[in-house]
Amino acid sequence: MTKISFNEMKNTVKQAFLNAGLHEKQADICAQIHTETSCDGIFSHGLNRVARFVDYVNKGWVDINAAPERVKSLASLEIYDGHRGIGITNALFATERAVELAKQYGVGIVGMRNTTHWMRGGTYGWKAAQQGYAAVCWTNTESCMPAWGAKNTRLGNNPFVMAVPLHEGAMVLDMAMSQYAYGKLQVTRLKGEKLPFPGGYDKEGNLTDEPGPN
Amino acid sequence: MTKISFNEMKNTVKQAFLNAGLHEKQADICAQIHTETSCDGIFSHGLNRVARFVDYVNKGWVDINAAPERVKSLASLEIYDGHRGIGITNALFATERAVELAKQYGVGIVGMRNTTHWMRGGTYGWKAAQQGYAAVCWTNTESCMPAWGAKNTRLGNNPFVMAVPLHEGAMVLDMAMSQYAYGKLQVTRLKGEKLPFPGGYDKEGNLTDEPGPN
Numbered sequence: 173m174t175k176i177s178f179n180e181m182k183n184t185v186k187q188a189f190l191n192a193g194l195h196e197k198q199a200d201i202c203a204q205i206h207t208e209t210s211c212d213g214i215f216s217h218g219l220n221r222v223a224r225f226v227d228y229v230n231k232g233w234v235d236i237n238a239a240p241e242r243v244k245s246l247a248s249l250e251i252y253d254g255h256r257g258i259g260i261t262n263a264l265f266a267t268e269r270a271v272e273l274a275k276q277y278g279v280g281i282v283g284m285r286n287t288t289h290w291m292r293g294g295t296y297g298w299k300a301a302q303q304g305y306a307a308v309c310w311t312n313t314e315s316c317m318p319a320w321g322a323k324n325t326r327l328g329n330n331p332f333v334m335a336v337p338l339h340e341g342a343m344v345l346d347m348a349m350s351q352y353a354y355g356k357l358q359v360t361r362l363k364g365e366k367l368p369f370p371g372g373y374d375k376e377g378n379l380t381d382e383p384g385p386n
Numbered sequence: 387m388t389k390i391s392f393n394e395m396k397n398t399v400k401q402a403f404l405n406a407g408l409h410e411k412q413a414d415i416c417a418q419i420h421t422e423t424s425c426d427g428i429f430s431h432g433l434n435r436v437a438r439f440v441d442y443v444n445k446g447w448v449d450i451n452a453a454p455e456r457v458k459s460l461a462s463l464e465i466y467d468g469h470r471g472i473g474i475t476n477a478l479f480a481t482e483r484a485v486e487l488a489k490q491y492g493v494g495i496v497g498m499r500n501t502t503h504w505m506r507g508g509t510y511g512w513k514a515a516q517q518g519y520a521a522v523c524w525t526n527t528e529s530c531m532p533a534w535g536a537k538n539t540r541l542g543n544n545p546f547v548m549a550v551p552l553h554e555g556a557m558v559l560d561m562a563m564s565q566y567a568y569g570k571l572q573v574t575r576l577k578g579e580k581l582p583f584p585g586g587y588d589k590e591g592n593l594t595d596e597p598g599p600n
Contacts, residue, residue: 247493248492249493276461278460278463278491278495279462
C-alpha cells in the first residue's frame with residue numbers, strides 16, 4: 173500500500189480545483205475538507221467526490237463565482253440565496269453566520285436556498301462545535317427514497333447532523349435518512365462487495381443487498 | 387346519548403379542580419383545556435385524565451402552589467425549573483415565554499425541568515400558531531418503549547409537536563414515538579376493544595394487538 177501525506181494529497185486536490193477555475197482560497201478550503209473527510213475514513217464523501225465536483229463545475233452546474241446573498245433577516249434567523257455556488261463554501265458561510273447570530277442572540281438559524289452539494293454534513297457540525305456551539309444541520313436531496321410501504325421514490329435521504337461540544341473534542345451525529353447514504357452504496361459497489369444488510373428493494377420489490385447504481 | 391354543553395362540562399371539571407385546591411385562574415385554564423381536548427375528539431388526554439390529575443394533586447405529586455422559576459438565561463434561550471407545578475400551566479407559561487423571546491430575537495427556546503404531565507402536547511403548538519409563530523415542542527416521558535429489537539423498555543414515547551400558522555387556522559402535528567400513545571391504549575382498553583394494528587409485544591415477545599395495562 174502506498175502512503176501519501178496529508179499535504180501531498182491536499183495539494184494535489186487543490187491543484188485540480190485551481191485547474192477547474194476556483195480561486196486560491198476556495199480551492200484551499202475545498203481541498204482541505206475533501207482530504208480531511210477521506211483521512212477520517214469517510215471515503216464516500218472525500219476524495220472520490222473530487223472528480224464529480226470538477227465535472228459539475230465544468231458543466232456549469234456549480235457557479236464558482238457566486239456568493240451567498242441575504243434575502244431575509246428576522247433577527248436571529250436569516251435566509252440566504254446560495255446562487256448555486258460551491259456547496260462547501262456556502263455551507264461554511266451559513267455555519268459561521270449561524271455562530272455569529274448565536275453569539276448575539278443565544279441561538280442562530282440560517283437557511284439557504286439554491287446551494288449545491290455540501291459533501292460531508294458532519295463537517296459543519298464540527299465547525300460549530302469547535303467554537304463551543306451545539307448545532308443541528310440538515311439539507312434536502314433528490315427524491316431517492318420511497319415513503320414507508322411505497323414503491324416509488326418521493327422522499328430525499330436528507331442528511332441530518334447534530335453536534336455538541338465537549339470539554340475535549342465534540343460529539344457529532346451525521347446520518348442519512350436511508351439505510352445507507354448514496355456515497356456508501358458507491359463505495360461498496362466500487363469494492364465489488366454486497367451491503368452488510370439489505371439497503372433497499374429491487375425492481376421486483378424484494379429486499380436486496382445489491383449496492384445498485386445511483 | 388346525553389349531550390352536555392361545553393360550558394356545563396367545563397364548569398363541572400373546574401369545580402373538581404377547585405375542590406382539589408387549585409386557585410380560580412388555574413382551575414379555569416386547566417378545565418378549559420381538558421374540555422377542549424375532549425371536544426376535539428382526543429379522548430385520551432381530556433376528561434379521562436381529570437380524575438388522575440386530581441389523584442396526583444391529592445398525593446402531592448403535583449404542587450399546585452409552585453410557579454416556574456428561571457434558572458438560566460442565554461438571550462433567546464431560557465431554562466426554567468417547573469418545581470413540579472401543574473403541567474398545563476407550566477407548559478402554557480413556557481409557550482408564552484418562547485413567543486415573547488421570538489418577538490424579541492426572531493427565535494425563542496424555552497426548556498423546563500421538573501414539570502408534570504402537560505396533557506395534550508398539541509395544545510401548545512396551537513397556542514403558538516394562533517399568535518402567528520411556528521413551534522416545535524416535546525417532552526420526555528417514562529421509559530416505556532424498547533429500543534429497536536430490544537426486549538426491555540428503556541426509551542420514552544416522548545410526544546413530539548410541530549405547528550405552523552396558516553392564513554386561517556394552523557397545521558399541527560402531535561404524535562407519540564410509540565405505535566400508540568398511552569392514552570390511546572387506555573381508551574381502547576376501556577372500550578373493551580383490540581388495537582387496529584399490533585402496538586407492542588406480549589410477555590413471550592410476540593406482537594400483540596391487546597391494549598395492555600399501563
